[in-house]
Amino acid sequence: MAARVHGLMAEFDDARxxxxxxxxxxxxxxxxxxxxxxxxxxxxxxxxxxxxxxxPLIVLIGGAVGCIGGFxxxxxxxxxxxxxxxxxxxxxxxxxxxxxxxxxxxxGAALSAVFGMLALNGLPMPYHPVFNVPRFALAxxxxxxxxxxxxxxxxxxxxxxxxxxxxxxxEVSTVAD
Amino acid sequence: MDSTPHIETPAPIMxxxxxxxxxxxxxxxxxxxxxxxxxxYLGFAxxxxxxxxxxxxxxxxxxxxIGIWGNNQPVDWAWxxxxxxxxxxxxxxxxxxxxxxxxxxxxxxxxxNRFAEAMTLFAVSCAGIFPLxxxxxxxxxxxxxxxxNTMGVWPQFRSPLLWDVFAVSTYATVSLLxxxxxxxxxLATLRDRSQSRVGRIxxxxxxxxWRGSAKHWHQYETAYLLLAGLATPLVVSVxxxxxxxxxxxxxxxxxxxxxxxxxxxxxxxxxxxMVLTLAIPIRAVYRLEDFITMRHLQNMAKxxxxxxxxxxxxxxxxxxxxxxxxxxxxxxxxxxxxxxPYALQYWSLIFCNIATPQALxxxxxxxxxxxxxxxxxxxxxxxxxxxxxxxxxxxxxxxLPSSWGMYAPTFWDWSTFLxxxxxxxxxxxxxxxxxPMISIFEMRTMLPGAKxxxxxxxx
Numbered sequence: 001m002a003a004r005v006h007g008l009m010a011e012f013d014d015a016r017x018x019x020x021x022x023x024x025x026x027x028x029x030x031x032x033x034x035x036x037x038x039x040x041x042x043x044x045x046x047x048x049x050x051x052x053x054x055x056p057l058i059v060l061i062g063g064a065v066g067c068i069g070g071f072x073x074x075x076x077x078x079x080x081x082x083x084x085x086x087x088x089x090x091x092x093x094x095x096x097x098x099x100x101x102x103x104x105x106x107x108g109a110a111l112s113a114v115f116g117m118l119a120l121n122g123l124p125m126p127y128h129p130v131f132n133v134p135r136f137a138l139a140x141x142x143x144x145x146x147x148x149x150x151x152x153x154x155x156x157x158x159x160x161x162x163x164x165x166x167x168x169x170x171e172v173s174t175v176a177d
Numbered sequence: 178m179d180s181t182p183h184i185e186t187p188a189p190i191m192x193x194x195x196x197x198x199x200x201x202x203x204x205x206x207x208x209x210x211x212x213x214x215x216x217x218y219l220g221f222a223x224x225x226x227x228x229x230x231x232x233x234x235x236x237x238x239x240x241x242x243i244g245i246w247g248n249n250q251p252v253d254w255a256w257x258x259x260x261x262x263x264x265x266x267x268x269x270x271x272x273x274x275x276x277x278x279x280x281x282x283x284x285x286x287x288x289x290n291r292f293a294e295a296m297t298l299f300a301v302s303c304a305g306i307f308p309l310x311x312x313x314x315x316x317x318x319x320x321x322x323x324x325x326n327t328m329g330v331w332p333q334f335r336s337p338l339l340w341d342v343f344a345v346s347t348y349a350t351v352s353l354l355x356x357x358x359x360x361x362x363x364l365a366t367l368r369d370r371s372q373s374r375v376g377r378i379x380x381x382x383x384x385x386x387w388r389g390s391a392k393h394w395h396q397y398e399t400a401y402l403l404l405a406g407l408a409t410p411l412v413v414s415v416x417x418x419x420x421x422x423x424x425x426x427x428x429x430x431x432x433x434x435x436x437x438x439x440x441x442x443x444x445x446x447x448x449x450x451m452v453l454t455l456a457i458p459i460r461a462v463y464r465l466e467d468f469i470t471m472r473h474l475q476n477m478a479k480x481x482x483x484x485x486x487x488x489x490x491x492x493x494x495x496x497x498x499x500x501x502x503x504x505x506x507x508x509x510x511x512x513x514x515x516x517x518p519y520a521l522q523y524w525s526l527i528f529c530n531i532a533t534p535q536a537l538x539x540x541x542x543x544x545x546x547x548x549x550x551x552x553x554x555x556x557x558x559x560x561x562x563x564x565x566x567x568x569x570x571x572x573x574x575x576x577l578p579s580s581w582g583m584y585a586p587t588f589w590d591w592s593t594f595l596x597x598x599x600x601x602x603x604x605x606x607x608x609x610x611x612x613p614m615i616s617i618f619e620m621r622t623m624l625p626g627a628k629x630x631x632x633x634x635x636x
Contacts (some may be wrong), residue, residue, distance in 0.1 A: 142197035
């Protein structure tokens with residue numbers, strides 16, 4: 001049985017070549033691709049065709065939920081469920097509820113930042129085909145990779161390989177699915 | 178235009194000549210391949226013995242009750258709360274380094290943020306033990322949380338002690354998340370470089386399948402920056418709330434508005450002192466002088482000097498307001514601190530926190546590693562004494578002389594405190610052995626090869 005192909009992976013020596021290669025591949029019409037690097041490269045994300053992250057919105061919602069939830073919890077507990085009359089002072093003594101409201105806001109926002117980031121990235125993901133390339137272990141050390149995926153409309157094992165080799169790739173390997 | 182020849186270039190953040198590969202190998206080899214230094218075994222053994230002492234002390238406390246401590250009436254808060262505030266304060270430098278200095282684009286923070294964050298986590302764990310066991314019935318500590326219960330009661334949300342529960346538990350959670358998010362790419366590096374099957378499985382499990390995709394990095398950077406932005410007001414709020422534990426009461430010596438800023442500055446002061454106390458031996462033992470350079474030590478010394486001066490200002494304002502209030506009881510507190518039965522502790526605190534750090538004005542002191550180490554330890558002691566003086570001297574002279582008392586620590590006060598130092602150091606030793614103590618991926622971004630544009634733009 002012929003092994004199915006996830007895509008073609010080109011390896012580069014430095015960040016600059018990877019960014020140039022990603023930009024060239026996009027110019028050549030490739031869309032289904034991803035680049036891998038040992039540290040964040042801002043230009044790389046742009047070269048691949050940047051999308052705005054939805055994460056800030058998620059964090060805003062998380063913070064708002066924490067804020068409103070935190071306040072309502074205190075209001076409900078202090079004014080409705082268990083009102084304690086201290087010398088006729090108001091049950092909804094909102095200034096005293098600010099510190100806990102603040103902490104709940106931060107907690108809600110921070111939890112949604114972390115779990116939102118993981119969810120948007122599809123992590124945890126124990127298996128991914130790119131790990132089938134033995135040299136890919138260096139992506140977490142000092143090498144830079146560009147993978148054009150087989151589901152791209154323009155993908156063709158021969159032509160895409162020739163294209164990647166033309167981008168001064170150190171090595172081009174087939175990624176088994 | 179004339180060029181000025183005498184401008185001194187600051188010491189580099191990283192010794193030149195490193196590459197992506199060498200940075201990765203050097204830091205990951207400490208965990209993966211290097212032989213563990215003999216000092217590690219010795220240090221861990223000593224720390225672990227003290228940690229066992231903590232478990233004995235807490236076990237005995239659960240059996241006998243908090244009467245085994247020296248706490249009494251009127252000194253019902255003593256070493257337990259002193260230690261709590263001291264440990265929480267130490268933790269604050271980690272968050273300051275990782276979050277506030279990130280937002281201020283202080284790139285030198287990169288070599289020290291990982292272990293400073295670890296220090297935060299371990300310090301907060303030690304801090305939490307004290308209020309938990311001071312309740313006397315730690316098995317009922319969940320009563321502090323708002324949950325529907327058959328008793329039909331709810332916590333008192335107007336109390337600073339409850340604010341503290343929320344502040345400290347949020348702080349512990351966010352610090353853990355921040356630390357773990359920062360570790361994910363480095364855990365992937367360890368997974369890819371580990372030679373042993375067990376290592377690959379454990380680090381691989383923890384790395385969550387991280388593969389360094391550009392799309393992932395983009396979300397990751399956004400999340401990291403947002404977390405830094407959230408942790409910054411959080412860290413300020415935590416010690417503010419801790420100071421409310423005192424300031425909201427009407428006890429003379431506690432009831433003062435300078436407490437929040439002065440507690441926050443004190444926290445950063447003691448935290449930086451602790452980072453120096455830890456960083457100096459670690460960089461020597463693991464030969465990390467390439468990454469933790471004199472520049473880092475000097476910068477930390479400067480932060481200590483500044484926060485130390487803010488703390489000194491706090492002491493002055495405290496004494497001034499006590500006098501200016503024309504309140505009999507308030508006015509008595511500073512006089513009693515300076516001349517009363519705890520005068521020795523007070524003047525030691527002034528010596529440790531105000532006098533000693535003035536040496537840091539001199540460059541010769543700031544560039545001397547042994548001097549910095551000694552000063553950092555003195556400041557740690559001073560900040561502990563500060564909390565002791567604030568807590569015990571304010572309480573031991575109650576409003577009526579018939580209610581005056583004295584406090585002296587017992588064996589169990591000592592053993593619990595030393596025990597938490599043992600727990601802290603044990604956790605730190607385990608961290609040094611099993612996780613990268615310097616953020617590898619952030620160090621890579623500091624290298625010249627990480628720049629892509631010709632116009633020198635970098636990230």
